[in-house]
Amino acid sequence: MKIITISREFGSGGRELGKRLADFLGYAYYDKEIVTAIAQQNTLNEGYVEKILDQGIYPQIPLTFGRTFSTPSQYNTAQLLGAQEAIIKELATKGNCVIVGRGANIILEEFAPFNIFVYADMPSKLERCRERATPEEKHMSPRDLQRKIRQVDNGRAKQQELLSSLKWGDKKGYHLCVNTSGMSIKALTPQIASFAQLWLGEKEQ
Amino acid sequence: MKIITISREFGSGGRELGKRLADFLGYAYYDKEIVTAIAQQNTLNEGYVEKILDQGIYPQIPLTFGRTFSTPSQYNTAQLLGAQEAIIKELATKGNCVIVGRGANIILEEFAPFNIFVYADMPSKLERCRERATPEEKHMSPRDLQRKIRQVDNGRAKQQELLSSLKWGDKKGYHLCVNTSGMSIKALTPQIASFAQLWLGEKEQ
Numbered sequence: 001m002k003i004i005t006i007s008r009e010f011g012s013g014g015r016e017l018g019k020r021l022a023d024f025l026g027y028a029y030y031d032k033e034i035v036t037a038i039a040q041q042n043t044l045n046e047g048y049v050e051k052i053l054d055q056g057i058y059p060q061i062p063l064t065f066g067r068t069f070s071t072p073s074q075y076n077t078a079q080l081l082g083a084q085e086a087i088i089k090e091l092a093t094k095g096n097c098v099i100v101g102r103g104a105n106i107i108l109e110e111f112a113p114f115n116i117f118v119y120a121d122m123p124s125k126l127e128r129c130r131e132r133a134t135p136e137e138k139h140m141s142p143r144d145l146q147r148k149i150r151q152v153d154n155g156r157a158k159q160q161e162l163l164s165s166l167k168w169g170d171k172k173g174y175h176l177c178v179n180t181s182g183m184s185i186k187a188l189t190p191q192i193a194s195f196a197q198l199w200l201g202e203k204e205q
Numbered sequence: 206m207k208i209i210t211i212s213r214e215f216g217s218g219g220r221e222l223g224k225r226l227a228d229f230l231g232y233a234y235y236d237k238e239i240v241t242a243i244a245q246q247n248t249l250n251e252g253y254v255e256k257i258l259d260q261g262i263y264p265q266i267p268l269t270f271g272r273t274f275s276t277p278s279q280y281n282t283a284q285l286l287g288a289q290e291a292i293i294k295e296l297a298t299k300g301n302c303v304i305v306g307r308g309a310n311i312i313l314e315e316f317a318p319f320n321i322f323v324y325a326d327m328p329s330k331l332e333r334c335r336e337r338a339t340p341e342e343k344h345m346s347p348r349d350l351q352r353k354i355r356q357v358d359n360g361r362a363k364q365q366e367l368l369s370s371l372k373w374g375d376k377k378g379y380h381l382c383v384n385t386s387g388m389s390i391k392a393l394t395p396q397i398a399s400f401a402q403l404w405l406g407e408k409e410q
Binding site: 117119121169171172174175176177178179183187188190191194195198199 | 324326380383384393395396403
């Protein structure tokens, strides 16, 4: 099974890269499917699940897992992370795929995925966020948007902390780190695909 | 002028990558030429200049530059770094080139170079060091070799600190960070060249 995982800073174009890579290589692309499956299995609102698992915005999980869960929301968060891990592992056995975020680089370690980290400077991230702003983001000041970018990235870093001692964004944990500042994701796709193919032993004929 | 700079962890294959990239792209490759020119200009031993500038092993430069130079060796180090900067800038104006190490990513900022950072895990670096060991390194225990790798990298980090507030090895300062653990540098070369060409606006026909 050939698996590419993409970890990314919010606004760096990681999701677009994931979709484009999957298209380019003919791999499956898993993103909202994971959220949908978890929401269905747990009869939860998809938006809620997405906020917790995709954006990494969720209440701190107590370190004393075994002792007690003090609030229902904390219980749900732990449950959701468990459900996410199971679904990601199940998807990984189905065939070649690209998975964006959600700690897939750690969760799928046994599958030896090709792990990419996508990052960019703040002006580029702000511009990218503006271009594809949600209605909520459209009304944000640059300062608020910058705060949101930092908040989402902190959430992602914390999510990885629960899974691994490897720090989120530390290049040691990835095969390739790509700075997308001022770059077109579309133009970068064949280059990154070629790297992934080389690493995954799928050299072009 | 199209310029590629390569910063690298000791033993990660950065120098080999630099040579191969230059060959592949038909760019000039500057390495020992810089050391030779500085040694000649300053009537110094090449090995001494190399130890200081290439491996980053040199006495700490006092932060109080303007006040006094307490020892001749400190005076030489500051001189050498100045000479290195001048030579690197001169070479950069001569045509497309690849420069490995020596803070060229910082020194040549005005030329908008494509900056690569090459790294690897410790077992890979030890193996690579073993393969191309100097007579001195051949007799080192793995522990001593590991210490040498750390020492050289610390020297490189300190050298960059003198030039920039950007930390050596922090992915923010590079366009592409490549993990060479277990990879053939030869096989990686076309992929990295393709990235550089894209970034430098030299898209293949």
